[in-house]
Amino acid sequence: xxxxxxxxxxxxxxxxxxxxxxxxxxxxxxxxxxxxxxxxxxxxxxxxxxxxxxxxxxxxxxxxxxxxxxxxxxxxxxxxxxxxxxxxxxxxxxxxxxxxxxxxxxxxxxxxxxxxxxxxxxxxxxxxxxxxxxxxxxxxxxxxxxxxxxxxxxxxxxxxxxxxxxxxxxxxxxxxxxxxxxxxxxxxxxx
Numbered sequence: 001x002x003x004x005x006x007x008x009x010x011x012x013x014x015x016x017x018x019x020x021x022x023x024x025x026x027x028x029x030x031x032x033x034x035x036x037x038x039x040x041x042x043x044x045x046x047x048x049x050x051x052x053x054x055x056x057x058x059x060x061x062x063x064x065x066x067x068x069x070x071x072x073x074x075x076x077x078x079x080x081x082x083x084x085x086x087x088x089x090x091x092x093x094x095x096x097x098x099x100x101x102x103x104x105x106x107x108x109x110x111x112x113x114x115x116x117x118x119x120x121x122x123x124x125x126x127x128x129x130x131x132x133x134x135x136x137x138x139x140x141x142x143x144x145x146x147x148x149x150x151x152x153x154x155x156x157x158x159x160x161x162x163x164x165x166x167x168x169x170x171x172x173x174x175x176x177x178x179x180x181x182x183x184x185x186x187x188x189x190x191x
Contacts, residue, residue, distance in 0.1 A: 043185035
């Protein structure tokens with residue numbers, strides 16, 4: 001789902017500023033906010049990474065915000081009332097999602113499972129049009145591997161196109177762990 005996202009970021013003068021990010025993707029289960037540097041660049045903004053901060057500049061080369069590097073990532077955090085770090089941003093949803101949009105937002109989990117979880121109250125922070133239809137997801141259908149019987153003896157000529165026909169096999173549980181502490185082996189063979 002797309003919408004506008006208001007992000008409160010620190011300024012150079014130690015204050016804060018609300019910045020509206022347009023046409024952002026909303027992922028309620030994501031524990032943080034990812035901001036695309038390439039999108040800032042595409043919109044004629046700039047980001048300078050130096051001395052433990054990321055300085056964000058607008059199209060007029062004015063500093064919009066200064067984001068500190070924390071634990072190797074440039075994060076916008078502030079202490080909460082309870083002392084823990086909390087993300088200081090919020091998102092707004094312009095319209096309810098359909099069941100299939102929610103299915104895609106949730107990473108292509110079974111549409112029926114997403115609907116059941118939502119109706120049980122297990123998904124918060126998202127609105128769904130409960131009258132929308134469930135249908136087969138073309139991406140999920142295309143992503144499923146077709147299984148076929150593996151013949152004991154070759155039947156017909158070998159495939160001449162790399163990757164057109166391949167076989168997989170799983171072996172295990174081994175009585176002894178491998179050097180990498182594994183007990184199973186997965187093998188893929190191109191025809």
